[in-house]
Amino acid sequence: MENKLTRNLYKVPYLLWILLFVIIPIALVLYYSFFDIEGHFSLGNYQKFFTPVYLQMTLSSFWYAFLITAISLIIAYPTALLLTKTKHKQLWLLLIIVPSWINLLLKAYAFLGIFGTYGISNSFLKVIGIGQQQILFTDFSFVFVSVYIFIPFMILPIFNSLNELNPTLVDAAKDLGASKWTTFRRVIFPLTIDGVKSGCQVTFIPALSLFMLTRLIAGNRVITLGTAIEQHFLVTQDWGMGSTIAVFLIIIMVLIMLLTNTRKRGV
């Protein structure tokens, strides 16, 4: 009897947390999405989402999030592989993580200076003879800065799964005559696929709703669903439409989680 009581007591913090910070907020977002700007109940917001403006916005959010995730992965995997082979791997890992302790806004402002017309990168381009280019407020700068910001989150899970990889398996592959590439393709990569998946999730999902960088680095030339939510809540005060977009983002994110998690480890 007492045991059951204490067990139930342990559940309290968890259930309270889930209720207050997960269920109620999502329910509120869903509730607000059914009201138009004048506070009348309507499904108009959902209709509006399926107009070319918002569909195009969804498409471009996906495209940029995909680019950011793919580039991060291409850079992060070899880096993580290299890190596990170094002598002081925890130190090198720490050096990669340190920039993520600095406030995002400060980093974005730093890039304004670096990429500006008279910034360091343009002076460099001039010196090597390419000449001045517009770097700031382009797709390139947006993707570059986003990758820079997300890369620690991609490296960390991949590093962890590589680190846990039993080295005898790699030796075994070698002994059995597998080439380096085959070992990587058939042994190392499949065994670290979970790290890759979680790295992609923690990059792709926040990248879908990036908003501050779209203004600071892309000069509003890139519009994502996150930008639209920000505008609807802060400027227009059309909470209904903002919530509707948020509902679609939640649905998309759940779908992505399901798609990346249910697949069994393939060999």
Added chain:
Amino acid sequence: MNHLIRFFLVIALASAIILYGISSLNSSQGYSGGNTLTVYNWGDYIDEDLIKQFEKKTGIKVIYETFDSNEAMMTKIEQGGTNYDVAIPSEYTIDKMKQDNLLIPLDHSKLPNLKNIDQRFMDLPFDPENKYSVPYFWGTVGIVYNPKMLNGKKITSWNDLWNPDLKNQILLIDGAREVMGMGLNSLGYSLNDTNKKHLLEAKAKLDGLTPNVKAIVGDEIKMLMANEEASIGLVWSGDASEIMSENEDLDYVVPKEGSNLWFDNMVIPKTAKNIDAAHKFINFMLDPKVAAKNTEYVGYSTPNKQALKHLPKEVVEDERFYPSPELTKKLEVYKNLGKKNLAYYNELFLQFKMHKK
């Protein structure tokens, strides 16, 4: 476990020391209750010497706090729990605050200096008979440009911006009404137009501007223009004067087709605890000499007619910041268009942002 306990103890101790520090600092400056006045203003929008002068004159201690957007200020006042005695919102926010009963009417008998304000700036549509507000500063929306980068070319009209030579040269402020207003003004329509046909026409015209637009940014525009990142910027006159004090090559113009006229105004929000002191403060700020000193510090245009006499001639006669009466006639104050129209403005603005080059 011991480490964990020590960790929390250190944090608790540090917080206690900071709290003690704050309270002893406050009491040493005489802020512990009694006759105080809390002023809620935009950042860097008053000459702080004047606050000291006011404290000396009246014996009222002033607590000065700042905000950076009308919306943030309004939310804080709406939620309560604060005791702001004087706040300085822009005109369209006053309209909203009035509707939401967030303002206390002014007692004009306690504001004898109100007579110093230019009659042109009294009794405006957003606050008839100045029942709730007194103008603090005013200004326009216009174009700040760099003649050096434009090879000495002058900008005089909104339509100059559509010149194909200006490819990738324009920075716009991230405001739906400012940018849509530019489109409307360039077509000769009113800034407060709600006719859908006119608005669509303005949006189509703005789409034609995209090859020239380098970026649509927020407050960074000041830094970017001063650093010569672009040669032309759509800005508020206040920002323009700030940019021009950083980079003297730049010039500001209010386009000849007309533009927006804006006001920041002193009000007493319903959170006020010391209404008498609030009136004293407002009246003090309306004093010609005080207003002149404040204007010299802030650099915006003062609505105080008597204060102009105490300002240097080159300031008062600068038509960029004190436009001629003919041009002033073409300037319009934003009306509160209601949520629905505002949403439509924002929708079109969003579409304009998404329009690819």
